[in-house]
Amino acid sequence: MEVKEIIAQHEEKMDKTIEALKRELSSIRTGRASTSLLDRITVDYYGTPTPVKQVANVSVPEPRMITIAPWEPKMLGEIEKAILKSDLGLNPNNDGKIIRLEIPQLTEERRKELSKKVSKIAEDSKVVIRNIRRDANETIKKMEKKKEVTEDDSKEGQENIQKLTDKKIKAIDEIKAKKEKEVMAV
Known part of the structure; x- marks a missing residue:
């Protein structure tokens, strides 16, 4: 060699x-919303830890909000629990169809x-x-x-x-x- x-x-x-x-x-939170904040968050999907992005459509409709629309309605609760357990310090708002994450001012x-x-x-x-x-x-x-x-x-x-x-x-x-x-x- x-x-x-x-x-x-x-x-x-x-x-x-x-x-x-x-x-x-x-994955470190700044004052702006970014889908990469959810990169480390996984949910239990049929017994397998799966990244949120693989079970839902994740988007940023406005600078301080992330929306998560699961492909299967029963995943709403799982995603919500995973976000609450994470170290992001965000409170998910669930309307039955999508989850909204408000990114507060730091x-x-x-x-x-x-x-x-x-x-x-x-x-x-x-x-x-x-x-x-x-x-x-x-x-x-x-x-x-x-x-x-x-x-x-x-x-x-x-x-x-x-x-x-x-x-x-x-x-x-x-x-x-x-x-x-x-x-x-x-």
Whole structure:
């Protein structure tokens, strides 16, 4: 295996980490309604935990409201219970056919709380990226010890891993800043 292959493998892991970060941040509530708020909510559908989006039509008819229209009327209660049990802090309004979720204006305190949560999630992602860097460097150093690569290739590979790490951490910081701005916007 070459140093380039190792770098490519670890870059792929870093990209997956950033995608996971984006998915996790999309489920954090801002002042606007978004169907991604319901991504982590599952309901019991014939004994199988199923995402709400797979048992209902989810839409955003206005900036502060999400509507959920289940394909089967008996799912209304299940969806309502799942939303109440979730950490979203939203109260579903059920009219017998659809569920309406009003997204209340966030308080300043709640915004700051969410901003801290965003920072923590971003920091956790940075730690994962740094661990991937460490693993890549260790692999390259082992290859150098076994004389599979030259000392120069090893040094160059470690420098490239560092550059890649810096680039990915910068991307995480940009994603974090964008989400914090979104959360803090009134």
